[in-house]
Structures are given as structure tokens and as C-alpha cells.
Amino acid sequence: xxxxxxxxxxxxxxxxxxxxxxxxxxxxxxxxxxxxxxxxxxxxxxxxxxxxxxxxxxxxxxxxxxxxxxxxxxxxxxxxxxxxxxxxxxxxxxxxxxxxxxxxxxxxxxxxxxxxxxxxxxxxxxxxxxxxxxxxxxxxxxxxxxxxxxxxxxxxxxxxxxxxxxxxxxxxxxxxxxxxxxxxxxxxxxxxxxxxxxxxxxxxxxxxxxxxxxxxxxxxxxxxxxxxxxxxxxxxxxxxxxxxxxxxxxxxxxxxxxxxxxxxxxxxxxxxxxxxxxxxxxxxxxxxxxxxxxxxxxxxxxxxxxxxxxxxxxxxxxxxxxxxxxxxxxxxxxxxxxxxxxxxxxxxxxxxxxxxxxxxxxxxxxxxxxxxxxxxxxxxxxxxxxxxxxxxxxxxxxxxxxxxxxxxxxxxxxxxxxxxxxxxxxxxxxxxxxxxxxxxx
Numbered sequence: 001x002x003x004x005x006x007x008x009x010x011x012x013x014x015x016x017x018x019x020x021x022x023x024x025x026x027x028x029x030x031x032x033x034x035x036x037x038x039x040x041x042x043x044x045x046x047x048x049x050x051x052x053x054x055x056x057x058x059x060x061x062x063x064x065x066x067x068x069x070x071x072x073x074x075x076x077x078x079x080x081x082x083x084x085x086x087x088x089x090x091x092x093x094x095x096x097x098x099x100x101x102x103x104x105x106x107x108x109x110x111x112x113x114x115x116x117x118x119x120x121x122x123x124x125x126x127x128x129x130x131x132x133x134x135x136x137x138x139x140x141x142x143x144x145x146x147x148x149x150x151x152x153x154x155x156x157x158x159x160x161x162x163x164x165x166x167x168x169x170x171x172x173x174x175x176x177x178x179x180x181x182x183x184x185x186x187x188x189x190x191x192x193x194x195x196x197x198x199x200x201x202x203x204x205x206x207x208x209x210x211x212x213x214x215x216x217x218x219x220x221x222x223x224x225x226x227x228x229x230x231x232x233x234x235x236x237x238x239x240x241x242x243x244x245x246x247x248x249x250x251x252x253x254x255x256x257x258x259x260x261x262x263x264x265x266x267x268x269x270x271x272x273x274x275x276x277x278x279x280x281x282x283x284x285x286x287x288x289x290x291x292x293x294x295x296x297x298x299x300x301x302x303x304x305x306x307x308x309x310x311x312x313x314x315x316x317x318x319x320x321x322x323x324x325x326x327x328x329x330x331x332x333x334x335x336x337x338x339x340x341x342x343x344x345x346x347x348x349x350x351x352x353x354x355x356x357x358x359x360x361x362x363x364x365x366x367x368x369x370x371x372x373x374x375x376x377x378x379x380x381x382x383x384x385x386x387x388x389x390x391x392x393x394x395x396x397x398x399x400x401x402x403x404x405x406x407x408x409x410x411x412x413x414x415x416x417x418x419x420x421x422x423x424x425x426x427x428x429x430x431x432x433x434x435x436x437x438x439x440x441x
Contacts, residue, residue: 001062003030003237006346007372009365015063016130019123019238020147022231023218027372028365029343030237035286036061047252051092052081054252055245061287062241076129080122086111093118093246095253098412098419102432105250111163112189114156115277119234119242124164124171126238127230131170149173150217151232152210154273154332155182158200159189161232166195173232174199176210181331206325208336234276234340243280244287251289262290267439269295269432271424272304273333275340278395282344285394292439296397297431299328299405301335308397311388313341313371314380329402329423342372344391345383352386396438398431405430 002012007028013021018030038061039045046054055077056070063073083090089109096104110117127147134145149171151161158175165173175190179202191200203210211233218229234240247268255262268291270278281294298305307313315336316323325334349364357363374381383391400408408426412419421429 001036001064002033004033004361005029005365006031006342007365007369009359009362015067019126019236020130020230022229022233022236023215025219025221026369027215027219028368029235029340031343031346032062032237035283038287038289046248047255049252051245051249052077054248055081055242058245058248059241072129076122076125080125086121087117091249091253093249095250095257096419097257098415098417101436102429103250103254104419104421104425105246107246110160112156112159114160116156116160116239117163118246119239120157120160120164120232122164122242123232123236123238124161124168127165127171128168135170144170146170146172146228147230148227149230149232150176150214152176152207152214153182153190153233154178154207154334155186156332157233158182159186162190162193162198165232166193166198168197172197172199174201176201176203176213178202178206178210179204181206181327181334183331206336207334208325211335211337211339234274240276240280240283240340240343243277244283247281247284247289247291251291265290265292267292267295267432267435269297269428269435271330271333271428272296272298273301273335273338275304275338275344279340279343282347282394286347293393294395295428295431295435296395297428298397298399299330299333299427300326300399300401301328301333302399303336304338304341305397305399307341308388308391308395311385312380312382313375315375316379329405330427332424333427337375342368345371348383348387348390351390352384396435398434400427400430 002014003018004012005024005026005028007026008024012033024030046057049057056074060073081087081092087109092109094106096106098104107115107118110121131145131147149165151157153175158177162173162175165171218224251266254266268281270281272278278294278296285291296304303313306317325336328334346364346368349367350360353360353363371381405423405426408430409421412421412429
């Protein structure tokens with residue numbers, strides 16, 4: 001399996017190269033040359049696997065054995081998802097029923113209580129493994145390779161990345177976060193880690209300002225080469241890959257609880273900011289995991305919901321005229337641009353490009369590059385009708401405001417059984433209820 005940039009298309013890199021690189025030199029994001037198909041007997045063979053073994057089975061479809069042997073991958077995965085040393089649930093991501101029709105996939109059982117622990121614990125181990133292997137192969141006296149990890153956070157990415165990389169050999173991590181726009185506990189999680197390789201930078205601005213700084217650093221070829229930058233935000237392909245696993249885990253847990261049959265298909269509804277989590281679900285869907293349309297649940301920062309309504313991807317909502325990020329009760333989703341949306345755009349561009357185009361992949365890359373250039377220059381872009389229709393084949397989207405968030409939290413707290421969702425989960429629950437009513441219609 002090789003990988004290429006959403007804005008390039010010709011150059012292909014190994015898994016190791018894209019994990020260590022993060023962002024492509026042309027500003028694009030790396031995606032696999034193909035989405036692998038599932039083994040013939042996957043549903044039977046995988047149904048009783050532990051989370052760790054399920055992760056090994058899925059990751060091995062995307063990683064060549066010449067890069068990571070089965071033994072190496074197994075050691076990395078088991079070290080990452082160790083119970084109870086690293087994760088507090090033996091299922092890692094347990095599925096909790098709220099009713100006959102609604103379940104919560106709990107992704108908060110890692111070290112920092114953020115869903116991003118699931119990916120960043122493994123990403124940290126991958127960074128360390130690849131660096132150690134490269135340095136072992138060097139001649140005596142040859143310069144040791146190091147990584148400078150740079151990331152932006154609205155709260156949960158930063159603490160999860162720091163806990164995944166703290167005290168790793170030959171790795172330094174710098175996390176940028178917006179002043180006054182992360183929760184006190186998440187700021188404390190980041191700034192109280194005293195390991196010498198951990199550095200926090202408080203930025204006067206929004207999360208998008210932090211993200212822009214990170215992207216500028218990666219786009220500076222000279223700076224990048226001098227400091228060997230690596231990414232932990234979901235622009236890093238490894239983040240997306242690892243998250244695919246828990247969609248399969250949820251499927252098998254639900255199937256078991258229902259006595260072996262799932263009908264109709266599951267509908268996954270995902271609270272969405274940077275689009276990485278729901279994109280992992282899209283890859284699972286493309287791999288043919290049975291599911292209904294993926295539900296995108298946004299807060300008041302609803303660039304994605306507006307795109308699915310109109311086909312216009314615009315930083316500023318023309319109906320409100322509000323410029324910049326709106327502060328909400330779900331701050332980890334407070335963004336104006338969804339970084340991983342570019343990966344989906346490539347698949348949509350490829351889908352509408354004629355199959356007889358001899359350079360179909362490159363043509364799709366050029367379309368994506370032009371769209372992203374328009375977003376950078378004008379703050380918006382509009383896709384053709386056929387692209388919007390393609391997007392609607394696999395996704396639906398809804399916006400949830402702060403009033404609806406608080407109402408949803410109270411509703412589930414008072415329900416039987418009582419459940420206390422955090423504000424981000426409440427965004428997903430409110431949207432899920434709306435989607436369910438629409439599905440009945």
C-alpha cells in the first residue's frame with residue numbers, strides 16, 4: 001500500500017513516510033492509493049476478536065508487511081491498548097445502550113479521557129518505533145534523526161498528543177492552543193506535564209489561527225527540513241486509519257447485543273469539527289462495513305452542514321454575517337474550516353471524473369487543489385451539482401445550537417437509564433434524534 005497527496009497525485013510514499021511527514025509539501029493531505037476490500041469471511045472471522053486483534057486485522061490491510069511485520073504491529077498495538085494500564089475498559093471502546101434504537105460508543109476510556117487517545121497513543125508509539133529503527137541503521141558517528149512534532153488544539157488533541165509523546169526518545173512536541181478557548185482541565189492536562197520534551201504555546205487568537213501557524217510551518221520547506229516536523233493533528237493519516245477500527249468494533253458489539261442480526265443498517269452519527277472522526281467512518285463504509293448514511297452533527301460553527309445544504313463551502317455564514325469562530329458549549333468543534341474535509345473532496349472529485357480519463361487520479365487532485373486555493377483566497381468555494389449529489393449519497397448533516405445541547409443533556413440525565421453526555425456528545429445525540437425522525441419519513 002502506498003499513499004499520495006490530495007493535491008499532487010503522481011508521487012507515492014510509504015506508510016512510514018506519510019506518518020512522519022504529516023502534511024504533504026504541496027499542502028495536500030495523504031490518502032491511500034486504494035481502499036482495501038475486506039477478506040471474504042471477515043464478518044465471521046473478526047466477530048470474536050478483541051479490540052487489539054481487530055485493530056491488527058484492519059491496520060494490516062493498509063500497512064505493507066515489509067514496513068511493519070505482523071509481530072511488530074502486534075507489539076505496537078498491544079502496547080498501545082493495554083488494559084488496565086492504558087485504557088480503563090477491557091473493550092477499549094464499549095457500546096452503551098440508551099434505548100432499543102440508540103447507543104453510545106464511549107471513546108473516553110484512555111489516559112486523558114478524550115477520544116483522540118485512541119489514535120494518538122498509537123501515533124506516539126509509531127513515531128518512536130520508526131525513529132528507533134532509522135537510527136539503529138545509521139553508521140557510527142552519523143547524525144541521529146529527531147522529530148519536532150507541532151500541533152494545534154482546541155483542547156483534547158493537545159493533551160492526548162502530549163500524553164502519547166511525553167518522554168519519547170528523540171521527539172519534541174510543541175502544542176499551540178488559543179488563549180481562553182480551551183477548558184481549564186484540558187489546559188491543566190497540557191501545562192502540568194513536566195517532561196523535558198513537552199512544550200506548550202498559548203496563542204492570542206482562535207483554534208484556526210493556531211492551525212494556520214502549524215500549516216505555515218509545514219509549508220516552509222527550509223524550516224521543515226531543518227527541524228524535521230511531524231504532525232499529530234488529524235491531517236496525519238495515521239490518526240484517520242486508527243479511528244476506522246472502532247466503527248468495526250461498534251458493529252460487532254451491536255450485532256452481539258442484538259443476537260446476531262442488524263437490520264436495518266446502523267447509522268453512525270458523529271459530532272464533527274475537523275471531519276477526521278466521521279471520515280474514518282467513511283473509510284469503513286467504503287470498505288463495505290454495513291451502515292446507513294453517516295450523520296454529521298455540527299455545532300453553531302456549521303460550515304459542513306451548510307455545505308451539504310448548498311454545495312458552498314464558506315468560512316462565513318452569509319445568513320448571519322458572523323466572521324470567525326463562534327464560541328460554543330462544545331469548544332473542541334469550534335472551527336471555521338474542517339481540515340480533513342479535503343480528503344473527502346478528493347474522493348468526490350474522483351467519483352465525478354470520467355472513468356476513461358487516463359490521468360483520473362491527477363485530474364481529481366487538480367480539482368481539489370483549485371477548490372482549496374479558492375478557500376484560501378476568497379474564503380469559500382462552490383462545488384458543481386454532481387459533486388454535491390455524490391456527497392449526499394453517503395452523508396447527511398445537521399446543526400445543533402447551545403440551547404439544544406443543554407436540553408439534550410438534561411433530557412438524557414432525566415431519562416431511564418440516566419446518562420450524562422458531555423456537550424459534544426449531546427450535539428451528536430440531538431442530531432441523531434432528528435435523523436431518526438427523517439429516516440422514518
